[in-house]
Amino acid sequence: MKEEDKNLLSPFRRRFLQGSSALAVGSALPLSLVSASSNAQTAGQPRTLTMLAWYGHAEPDVVAEFEAKHNVKVKPKYYTGGDNMLALISQSPAGTYDLILSDAEYVPQLRKAGYLERLEAKDYAFDDYFPEFQKFPGHWDGNDLYAVMVRFGFLGVAYNTDAVPESKARSFKVYWDPAYKGKVGHFDWYLPNMGELSLYAGHKAPYKLEGDQFAKLKSVMKSLRPQVAGFFDYGGTFSGLKNGQLQLVCGIGDWITGTLARSGAKVSSVVPDEGGLQWTESLSIGKGTRNRDLANAFIQYITSAQGQVKSAKMAAYPALIPNRKGWELLGQSDPAEARRQGMVLQGHSVMDDIRSGKIVFRQLPVQQSIEDWNDFWSEYKERA
Amino acid sequence: MSSNTSRRRWPLLLPPLLWQLTFFLLPLLFLFVISFWSVVNFRLEPDMTLKNWDFMLSRSSFWSAYGHTWALALGAAVVTTCCSFPAACSLAFTVSERTRKLALMFLVVPFFTSYLVRVYSWQAFLSDNGIVNALLSLVGLDGLPMLNSDFGSLVGYVTLALPLVTLVQTMGLAQIDRNLIEAAHNLRAGPVRTLFEVIMPLAKPSLVVGALFAFILAFGDFVAPTYLGGGAPPTLSNLIIDTTKSGQQWPRAAVVAIVMILTLVVTSLAAVRLAYGRRK
Numbered sequence: 216m217k218e219e220d221k222n223l224l225s226p227f228r229r230r231f232l233q234g235s236s237a238l239a240v241g242s243a244l245p246l247s248l249v250s251a252s253s254n255a256q257t258a259g260q261p262r263t264l265t266m267l268a269w270y271g272h273a274e275p276d277v278v279a280e281f282e283a284k285h286n287v288k289v290k291p292k293y294y295t296g297g298d299n300m301l302a303l304i305s306q307s308p309a310g311t312y313d314l315i316l317s318d319a320e321y322v323p324q325l326r327k328a329g330y331l332e333r334l335e336a337k338d339y340a341f342d343d344y345f346p347e348f349q350k351f352p353g354h355w356d357g358n359d360l361y362a363v364m365v366r367f368g369f370l371g372v373a374y375n376t377d378a379v380p381e382s383k384a385r386s387f388k389v390y391w392d393p394a395y396k397g398k399v400g401h402f403d404w405y406l407p408n409m410g411e412l413s414l415y416a417g418h419k420a421p422y423k424l425e426g427d428q429f430a431k432l433k434s435v436m437k438s439l440r441p442q443v444a445g446f447f448d449y450g451g452t453f454s455g456l457k458n459g460q461l462q463l464v465c466g467i468g469d470w471i472t473g474t475l476a477r478s479g480a481k482v483s484s485v486v487p488d489e490g491g492l493q494w495t496e497s498l499s500i501g502k503g504t505r506n507r508d509l510a511n512a513f514i515q516y517i518t519s520a521q522g523q524v525k526s527a528k529m530a531a532y533p534a535l536i537p538n539r540k541g542w543e544l545l546g547q548s549d550p551a552e553a554r555r556q557g558m559v560l561q562g563h564s565v566m567d568d569i570r571s572g573k574i575v576f577r578q579l580p581v582q583q584s585i586e587d588w589n590d591f592w593s594e595y596k597e598r599a
Numbered sequence: 600m601s602s603n604t605s606r607r608r609w610p611l612l613l614p615p616l617l618w619q620l621t622f623f624l625l626p627l628l629f630l631f632v633i634s635f636w637s638v639v640n641f642r643l644e645p646d647m648t649l650k651n652w653d654f655m656l657s658r659s660s661f662w663s664a665y666g667h668t669w670a671l672a673l674g675a676a677v678v679t680t681c682c683s684f685p686a687a688c689s690l691a692f693t694v695s696e697r698t699r700k701l702a703l704m705f706l707v708v709p710f711f712t713s714y715l716v717r718v719y720s721w722q723a724f725l726s727d728n729g730i731v732n733a734l735l736s737l738v739g740l741d742g743l744p745m746l747n748s749d750f751g752s753l754v755g756y757v758t759l760a761l762p763l764v765t766l767v768q769t770m771g772l773a774q775i776d777r778n779l780i781e782a783a784h785n786l787r788a789g790p791v792r793t794l795f796e797v798i799m800p801l802a803k804p805s806l807v808v809g810a811l812f813a814f815i816l817a818f819g820d821f822v823a824p825t826y827l828g829g830g831a832p833p834t835l836s837n838l839i840i841d842t843t844k845s846g847q848q849w850p851r852a853a854v855v856a857i858v859m860i861l862t863l864v865v866t867s868l869a870a871v872r873l874a875y876g877r878r879k
Contacts, residue, residue: 298843298845301641302843305641305643305847327640397747405844444747445747445829445830447830450719451826454722458728458729460746585846586845589844593658593664596660598663598832
């Protein structure tokens, strides 16, 4: 038995669920025989493709075309955050999710835990991708592929454009500006915040910190604490930026401010001079899927130029896309959005920021444990 | 009671017993058991280790959150009791039976809407550019920072508990024998003396139980400290969320939850003793 298979079967919960499933299948067999003929009669009935994803990825603006073409209904289970995603997967029997959309830093964890099917690289249009994204770190185990990058975005300084000039927002220093005391918010997740402030502390590899570097990061953060209004989830960050209570937010980017700006809010995001982080979302096929063909077709659809344009303009939150042909098509179909997001093939583009080394991939802590970082995050939240 | 009668009543007791066993005791037992489990590669693994208890109880952040939660819940109990009492007195003593029933019905109305929605709507009032500060500026006063503070959390707690506490207090006050109040007046006790020496001692159980409800609701609430308190400093509920986000550490979150339950059990026992203890 392969290592991932052993992992997959190890928890007694899974064995229990599998046993229960076997019983259920056994008892349902006569029924299924009866219904087989009726299924044959209703061959036009759509199949179901289950997807575990952040909100928005299975909404009509993204999946309607795929559903119509393949006579399928994409059934989403939305999560909020990588930890929530891990909890949902670990509590479900194999095959529950045909497609798993995850933040890239979680792909190696999912692979090691045996939750992902191996993919065939030749099935996907990697040649159309920018070279930087063709062999994305953590998505491959040697020559074996487990996830395909779908979209990405940058995390930097999010600010209220009426209250904060862009020139000030171009440095993380703005968080310490006395003019914004009590107006600085944190998106309540240690990973992007500590990564950004690690960049400010001068760490070129913000997640790979020696002991003294980690101590420096803590010291920098403690000096920021008196400026901080609070720690907010997605909804809290949205309302705080919208009602002007927060003028600066650390740990987010255009995925929130871009959505707010669409509705007229005076907010924007900028990658500061000290650098920014890249979040990345990738699609994998869940272990034990019974719809591998459809799942594969969906990944092909969403990574094609047309699918990438839909993904870039996704109603829930916009994003950058890794497919160069997707950029071309977006430039033709919606040049304003292409310019707004910096996905232009002529002149300065977001790829220049990546190539200049200004952007670093968000990842899990390398030298310390997740608990070490999160424990400090809880300590940091205490009163200044 | 004869043994025959007891035997006949047994089947009637079975459903509530089964209910408590299935939906309270078993989950509680499971919570207790997983507090000794380990997390390996983001997954719960059955184990018998004290490391989760040791880890959580040795963190200053845990005790800081504990103290903060306790203080906020106590504040919520006191503020809610004080805010509810005048309304409960009016409903119990000064209005007609019909008006009282109508008012009690209206007290239930807030529960028809989501608590989260009610808390979000408070943001429009409490934010720096909100309605309260706009009114203050109209009368020439400086704005006050209310949102993302302990004051904000308290407003949320009172929103949550006030209708329930007012109901409990009104029920208790309405049952006070009016003859005793009239006797106090006849003996020339003024309204204040009557209130403190007759009404409040007689209403003590409802006052204490109402305050206890407010304490319990506030102690475990996640919504108000997150959306009106700004999540900082964290309460124990916030800490549970942080802990589960930290590599799926459900066993450590279970430790926090068990400490919360124990605290509420001890507080409830103390409150019941205070409410129903014999008067000297």
